[in-house]
Amino acid sequence: MIQVEGLTKRYARNVAVDHVSFSVEKGQIVGFLGPNGAGKTTTMRMLTCFMPPTEGTATIAGFDVVKQPLEVKKRIGYLPETPPVYPEMEVGEYLQFVARIKGIPEKEVLQRSQEAAARCFVKDVYNKLIGKLSKGYRQRVGLAQAIIHNPDVLILDEPTSGFDPKQIIETRDLIKSLAGDHTIVLSTHILQEVEAMCESLVIINKGKIAKSGTVEDLTRRNGAVLEVSIPNGAPEASALSAPFSSLAGVSAVHAEPSGHGLWRIDVDTTAAADMRPQLAQIVLAKGWNLHRLDSASLALHELFLSLTSPVAAVQSEQTPSEENEQ
Amino acid sequence: MRNVITIARKELNTYFQSPIAYILIAAFAAMFGYFFWSLVYFFVRASTQAQMTGRAMPMNLNELVIRNLLGNCGVLCLFMIPMLSMRLFAEEKSRGTIELLLTSPLKDWEILLGKWIGAVGMYASLLLFSSINLIFLFAYGKPDWKPLAIGYLGLLLQAAAMLALGMFISSVTQNQIVAAVMTFFLLLLLWVFEWMSNMDQNRVTEILTYISLLRHNESFIKGVLDMKDTLYYLSVSFLGLFLTARSLESVRYRG
Numbered sequence: 032m033i034q035v036e037g038l039t040k041r042y043a044r045n046v047a048v049d050h051v052s053f054s055v056e057k058g059q060i061v062g063f064l065g066p067n068g069a070g071k072t073t074t075m076r077m078l079t080c081f082m083p084p085t086e087g088t089a090t091i092a093g094f095d096v097v098k099q100p101l102e103v104k105k106r107i108g109y110l111p112e113t114p115p116v117y118p119e120m121e122v123g124e125y126l127q128f129v130a131r132i133k134g135i136p137e138k139e140v141l142q143r144s145q146e147a148a149a150r151c152f153v154k155d156v157y158n159k160l161i162g163k164l165s166k167g168y169r170q171r172v173g174l175a176q177a178i179i180h181n182p183d184v185l186i187l188d189e190p191t192s193g194f195d196p197k198q199i200i201e202t203r204d205l206i207k208s209l210a211g212d213h214t215i216v217l218s219t220h221i222l223q224e225v226e227a228m229c230e231s232l233v234i235i236n237k238g239k240i241a242k243s244g245t246v247e248d249l250t251r252r253n254g255a256v257l258e259v260s261i262p263n264g265a266p267e268a269s270a271l272s273a274p275f276s277s278l279a280g281v282s283a284v285h286a287e288p289s290g291h292g293l294w295r296i297d298v299d300t301t302a303a304a305d306m307r308p309q310l311a312q313i314v315l316a317k318g319w320n321l322h323r324l325d326s327a328s329l330a331l332h333e334l335f336l337s338l339t340s341p342v343a344a345v346q347s348e349q350t351p352s353e354e355n356e357q
Numbered sequence: 358m359r360n361v362i363t364i365a366r367k368e369l370n371t372y373f374q375s376p377i378a379y380i381l382i383a384a385f386a387a388m389f390g391y392f393f394w395s396l397v398y399f400f401v402r403a404s405t406q407a408q409m410t411g412r413a414m415p416m417n418l419n420e421l422v423i424r425n426l427l428g429n430c431g432v433l434c435l436f437m438i439p440m441l442s443m444r445l446f447a448e449e450k451s452r453g454t455i456e457l458l459l460t461s462p463l464k465d466w467e468i469l470l471g472k473w474i475g476a477v478g479m480y481a482s483l484l485l486f487s488s489i490n491l492i493f494l495f496a497y498g499k500p501d502w503k504p505l506a507i508g509y510l511g512l513l514l515q516a517a518a519m520l521a522l523g524m525f526i527s528s529v530t531q532n533q534i535v536a537a538v539m540t541f542f543l544l545l546l547l548w549v550f551e552w553m554s555n556m557d558q559n560r561v562t563e564i565l566t567y568i569s570l571l572r573h574n575e576s577f578i579k580g581v582l583d584m585k586d587t588l589y590y591l592s593v594s595f596l597g598l599f600l601t602a603r604s605l606e607s608v609r610y611r612g
Binding site for chain 2: 112120137
């Protein structure tokens with residue numbers, strides 16, 4: 032649905048977005064993750080035809096953002112960082128205005144604006160001035176504006192900023208319910224949001240893609256995590272890790288108590304092979320109780336920090352081949 | 358075309374949803390009323406004097422009242438146009454709503470044409486309010502309505518040209534005050550170029566005199582529909598719209 036190839040935005044003095052390439056399948060929710068000033072907003076502005084790229088191409092639903100902007104604009108809904116609302120208008124009046132400029136036929140304008148208001152939970156303020164609304168309501172009016180013409184692609188720049196926890200959950204549910212019919216690109220710097228909503232992830236730092244892929248792939252680490260309890264006696268950490276470290280393919284083992292009489296054992300392996308069956312057999316052979324056995328995963332915040340810290344940026348610049356492998 | 362109408366309607370509504378429309382209408386009505394009252398006062402005094410001395414002087418309402426009234430209105434334009442044009446794009450830019458307009462399936466010219474028509478419509482409604490005063494002229498005198506209509510058309514054309522220039526200035530900044538001040542000085546400059554007509558005639562003074570915005574209104578105020586002056590106002594309007602389109606394009610590039 033979205034194809035981005037070598038997208039670059041250069042200003043007089045700096046490069047905001049530097050050869051960014053990614054693609055998004057129909058119906059997916061993709062998270063754009065990166066620190067402030069990483070180039071998320073600029074990338075989104077290029078996708079929405081707000082500004083043309085200096086270099087590279089982007090196509091949305093098969094239409095090029097530079098050559099066929101009108102066709103692209105018909106197929107996207109965009110919620111910028113600050114919701115583009117007119118404070119002196121009433122919610123309903125505003126949504127009807129947006130419906131008209133998005134090209135909805137006149138006889139459907141009223142109905143569509145009410146539907147969009149209902150879907151984004153702003154029906155109760157339909158006749159209120161936008162200027163009098165709280166930030167959360169304004170943001171949802173902004174969201175209603177983006178979905179009013181039922182676009183193929185939704186581009187949301189930090190859709191939950193300024194919400195209270197209840198609104199955040201409601202908005203996440205709303206966005207998730209929109210996926211399927213719509214392809215959604217959303218930017219955020221809130222990691223929980225990505226975990227809660229997105230299927231795949233583009234981590235962007237200093238205008239470049241630091242890493243991209245599905246959330247599962249990105250956070251996977253070679254190895255496994257076990258939690259066991261020992262039926263008799265208090266064991267030593269070394270006694271617990273010893274049986275695993277002798278296993279072929281295991282690079283490191285670390286055991287530590289995790290409370291309630293449980294021990295957590297981290298097993299790192301050199302290859303991506305799944306060693307969970309062997310690990311389970313060892314536990315059973317030793318007569319321990321197995322409480323948990325997972326393939327190890329990296330917490331998203333660890334991944335994020337490792338990719339966006341200044342040191343990581345320098346490293347990735349020096350070893351571009353490594354980036355290509357990912 | 359529907360897009361242009363949608364934008365124009367929204368602009369016109371915005372004026373009336375904020376205090377600016379009412380302040381301008383009230384101020385304009387007060388100023389116009391004052392001009393009207395003082396001109397009618399002089400006219401009445403002159404005509405009674407003429408009666409007392411017994412000299413039959415040709416007294417013409419159109420020449421003595423309406424012509425001066427419309428002339429004053431043209432000058433008043435200078436102060437009011439910046440207040441109307443300053444928000445057109447500067448406000449959209451500072452609020453971020455420009456992102457909505459530029460990412461909707463609209464062509465740039467539809468946006469700026471709509472905005473310009475909305476602003477011209479706002480000015481037309483100011484003129485409409487002022488014309489209430491003129492009812493009295495028709496009630497108690499016999500002015501000729503044709504030169505009056507042409508005079509009003511001239512005012513509207515002049516305002517349209519000024520608004521197009523003001524809209525361009527509004528599109529290069531996101532600060533409304535900056536837009537208003539710059540527009541005011543530009544219009545002031547274009548007005549005082551008229552003085553060049555009193556200087557030594559050479560190419561430069563001739564051109565500057567011709568550029569002067571108010572000078573082209575004289576024929577309209579006299580009740581003469583001059584093709585040359587109509588064309589002048591239309592081409593200045595077109596220039597303003599064209600520059601705005603260029604400036605919108607650069608907004609896209611610079612973000």
